Amino acid sequence: MKFKRRTTMFAAAAVVAGLVAGCGSSANEDSATPTPSVEANATLNEKLPPSVRDAGKLNVATDATYPPMQFFDTDGKTMIGFEVDMGNALGELLGVKIDWTNLSAASIAPGIEGGRFDAAITSAQDLPERREVMTFVDYFKIGSSLLVQAGNPKSVADLKSMCGRTLGVQAGTAQLMYLENHDSGCPADKSIQLRTFPTNDAAVTALRAGQVDAVFSQDNANAYVVKQATGQFEMLDDSYDPTPVGIVVKKGSPLTDVLHEAMSELVTTDAYSKIVEKWGLQKNVVDQVTINNGEG
Incomplete structure (x- = not known):
């Protein structure tokens, strides 16, 4: 039934x-832990689409109502969480700013498909049905x-x-x-x-x-x-x-390969380990970053 x-x-x-x-107020206690900076990789920056590289930013959608992944601190204005820290570290590695936009979970897929956003970092689970219009760079399992x-x-x-x-x-x-x-x-x-x-x-x-x-x-x-x-x-x-979680881009996006390469590098850094530890998500890490769970 x-x-x-x-x-x-x-x-x-x-x-x-x-x-x-x-x-x-313990959300403030979590967010107070500093996150190590990540050195920019000029080779990865050169692999970004010219429009992104020239703008110096990635437009990223998220649903900031999902602690500990992404949510607003007690001031109601500051976005915090594991994926916020991770996304910002990814931006540092790529040499661009992450420009976050908060909206409802149901609005994110249309925003990606319509080209309003370059990507979504929003604890999105990689499901076959979603791959019909989107591609996932998977770095987590939930x-x-x-x-x-x-x-x-x-x-x-x-x-x-x-x-x-x-x-x-x-x-x-x-x-x-x-x-x-x-x-x-x-x-x-x-x-x-x-x-x-x-x-x-x-x-x-x-x-x-x-x-x-x-x-x-x-x-x-x-x-x-x-x-x-x-x-x-x-x-x-x-x-x-249990399902992989990934960065979401539009199917066929020129960002797919560079984000895969950048995430593969980021997860080996001390900064990533510190971010995972900060939010208590050690059980959710994966051994290898994949595209569409390695299924192409």
Whole structure:
């Protein structure tokens, strides 16, 4: 039985503010750790498309509502996170500035396809369906898991145990695609009720309020929520569909090879190791940077 879907839209600023207030100030503690600089590689800079090299910048899209990957610090203005640090280090290596634009996850793919952005660095999971119009330079691997209230009052065990219950998920994400493309195994009269939200913060806020019974999100995002909102949530052990995560460019982009070469160099540097350690993501690193998970 397929999942039943309901869409719920919230004012993103309000729910993000509520989640930050509930989590305290430890985001500042993470962001305060300095990141080593990276020396520019003139050979890589020469391999950039002339339009990018002449402009001296890469226009990069992201959805800055996904800690610890990318999100706004407690001042509501400064973008921080693992991928922000990594992207800026990549820019240093390439000898260009990363010009970040924050927008909803669902708006990023059209922005890439339409040429508004050179790339997206937004914790995007590399899925075959997405490769029809986009190319991924993969440097990470992330699975998905269930987040529940502390103490697991609804006794959620796994996705199958969500039959007849309400499951929150962010719109435009690989997690929503996974749920929509997999049979829940539930009887027809007890299907899982999918409730989509504009941001992951909004889904977590709904979980806190008891409006959903669990949230399905990336492992790293759920682990960060548990860490920040002490005593409010817990993450179940099962990890679903571990998938490569990559920088996204339009299919056929002249940036593909140079970004692959630059990321392959960056992951060997001390700066990259420090960034990974800073955000506690040592379990997510991969041995080799690939294009489309090495499948061409």
